Amino acid sequence: MNNLIANTFALVWQEAAVGRWQTIKQGVVEPDLSKFLVIAALLFIIGVAGVLTRRNIIVIFMSIELILNAANLNFIAFTRYLQDTGNLNAVAGQVFTVFIIVVAAAEAAIGLGLVIALYRNKETIFVDKIDLLKW
């Protein structure tokens, strides 16, 4: 048993470091930029559809997260693309993504707080019941 674990670990280490995994990795063709963009667009559209169609404000928030993550995906994809073209300093997209995540977290915190306050006043979280913006 002990031996088996040791052997397995040694195999995995070998595979990971220099072994076949490396060979496989070099053999795989990396997906090109357009695929990431398409996925991001799909995510974005799903998010927008969620925002427009759902009544529950929590779900709307979740949809907004999708929209933001679609954007994040674009940033990451473009960064990677730029690095592949040789510009090793192109890290702005990654930094941006981190910022967006932070801002999204803050937004979620505040937004959920607002939702709770809203619920206490109106006893609903359905947006079609809340038309105060008219005034």
Place this chain on the structure above:
Amino acid sequence: MHRLIWLIPLLPLAGAAVNGLLGRRLRFSETVVGAIAVSSVALAFLLGVAAVYSYGFGSHAQWPAAYVTSQDGAFGYQWIPGGATELTQGRREGAYHITPAARAEAEERAREIATETGTPPGAVLTGAQPEPRVLGALLDVEWSYQLDPLSSIFILVITGVGLCIFVFATGYMHGDAGFYRFFAYLGLFMFMMLILVMGSNFMMMFVGWEGVGLCSYLLIGYYFDRKEAGDASRKAFITNRVGDFGFALAVFGIIATFGSTQYTTVMAAASGYPVEPLGQFGLMSWLALGLFVGACGKSAQIPLYVWLPDAMAGPTPVSALIHAATMVTAGLYMLTRTNVIFQHSQTMMLVVAVVGALTALFAATIGITQNDIKKVLAYSTVSQLGFMFLACGTGAFVIGIFHVMTHAFFKALMFLGAGSVIHGMHHEQDMRRMGGLKRYMPKTYWTFLAGWLAICGIIPFSGFWSKDEILWNAASTTLIPYGWLLWAVGTFTAALTAFYMTRLVAMTFWGKERFLEVHAGGQADEAHAHAYDEDVKQHHARTESAGDRPHHAPDERVGIAHIEETGGGSHVDARGRDLHDLHDPHDKLAHAHGGHGHGSVVPHESPPSMWIPLAVLAVLAVVGGFVGISPAFTGGAHVGGRMNIVNWLEPVVWNPSTKQFNAPHGAGGGEHAANAGDPHAEPNAIAQNHGAPAASTQATPAAHSDAAPATHAATGADAGGHSSPYGNDTGFNLAHAAESSLGGHTAAEWLFIIISLLAAGIGMLLGWLFYVKRPHLPDLWAARLGALYRASYNKYWVDELYGLLFTRRTMDAARGIYAVDSKGIDGAVNGSAALTRRISRYTGNFDRRIVDGAVNGIAGFIGRLVSPLLRAAQTGLTANYALVMVLGLVVAVVFFFSGDILGLVRGR
């Protein structure tokens, strides 16, 4: 020591500043205020004595050359930097030639100014023209002090007599609520007066001139809660404005003529002008006229004398200091200071003499009938000032200043004596309610007697020496015609003076004790009403009024009034006589005060702080005249070297016959004779006169007729064969006639001395006869000379005349101007305002109806039409808004990428 003279004016100023600024805040007691004021003046006096000694007699004596503090850097700064000045006057006379050195300096200066201001030099100094219009004068007025024989005398008189008066005032003003204020004003006055006499140029004189006017105004109106005091102060101020106008014009003329205000420069330049004989009224005469108008205002001469009698509304020490001893002599100071200019105009000399003589006579005739003790002294002051002007007009400027000095002594003494009487009589000023005060106020009485004998001109009191010299100069002058007439007027006035002064003394100190009696009634005299006014005030003042005349402290025992308080209201005087029946039935005020009546009082002697200054002044009034002892007594010469005021002042006076300033005579006798033998002696004989201040009386009588001081050069000219500058015979010369009949100058002078003594004796005898021996005579003669008496009693209605001629006319003019202002100017303003209002109403309506209507109409139309549509868009539903946003995004994408999309569609 004389380098320190700039401190002299500053000391009283410092005292005044401390008292005035801190006196109220720190609640200085009377002792503190008095100590500060008196010590500051005493220090100034000591400094003045030291400076004058150092200047005249010290080891580095500069006498008789004027010492200006800026000349050796002791004190002085450029006060008004004026730059190059164009001389517009006096070119035609052609006498003023600038020296090449001064011209070069002026050009240099002009060049500097040109470079500073960036103008071409020619614009500043037109030196390129063949006849240079600018003679290169530079008007730089400096602030520096001048010590010369003239200002020395004034410094000593002002600080010395001022010191006595300050000490007196600490006693007189005791109990006054405004004690600190009084001494602040008085100190400020001392400062201004010292600036006036010590300044080295006309601008400083002007500053002092206006400053003393201001202080006079403040102090006359010191009891500002009394209407007559306020009126009197305004009257003094406004009357002086007339004089100051002339003075200011003359100063402008001097600047335009000489391009300088510095005395030394102006006098030196003025010497070169030709003398204008009688009837010719040229530049110098105009300058002299302006100066004379100023002097008339300040020194209360006809026609501007009216303010001085009214100025008696001020406290008595003020009357003594300002309106007898110092400020009113500023005109004399100015006349003597500018005697070069005056001596250039024979016309103006005559005017000065005539105005002086007329004023003396006029004021003396008024003084005879006045009943207010201070009014009598005020008219006496005007009269004595007239004597001084007479002296100046006859060329005897030195004697005029001599009389200023003796008059300061005896008139200050008499004013302070009157103050003491008023104090002792509990603010009774009416002489008809005095009498017999000799018993109650012996110290005041004996000192007053000295002043009386001095002003009457009894030998050997001080007034005799100066007054006699004035009359002698009037009789012997050849500078102006009709000197004998002036002499006659002067002698008559001297007799009148003796008469009314004897009357004053008799009514006040001799005879029956009328203050115990019923008031005689008669015409409602101003002083009488005034006294009652004060009685009323006196009681309320302790609690209500901040500025009342001095009164006694509540617990001070001063006579019957306070005996009554303790004696349960029984009206008993000091001798136990019942006074109830003696009260005037009209004297309701006395009764109304409930046992505090002032209807009759027992006078009391004044405290030491008041009689000690009196004693000092009395000594001065007795012996003060010996510094100018008449040459007739000393064998024809002014003995005593520089100690003789005539010799001391002589170099200040310009001699029209030699066209030089007089050579100093103050040295030893031998030199004196030598100089006197040569009337054309160079003025820089000063240089020979260092040392040898000792007096000498060994000059031979033969030399004396020639040794007359150069003021009398014209007289001497007759005796010594010199020709008069104005031609030989300018009218009947009384002294000349007397000389030829008596056979000698000295003998003639003796004749005039005897005449003036006789005149004084007659006046005093008549006074004694009228007011002591036969008391019914005054009423008899008043009835006999009814019209004259009424004219004199009412002061010739001059105030009424001025009121009619000037005051009313000024009021009319003011009313006319007010009418123009209120109707014309205000009408225009109000009319245009009304017009504007009307126009604005129309434009306002236009704006409201048309413009606003259009705007509102359009807005309403749009609102009604469009708002339903826009309102419908606002559902308030989040989903709607999000949808719109997404649609907008789609539109934007389509808009931006339409070309690409189309290309995609087509291409694939």
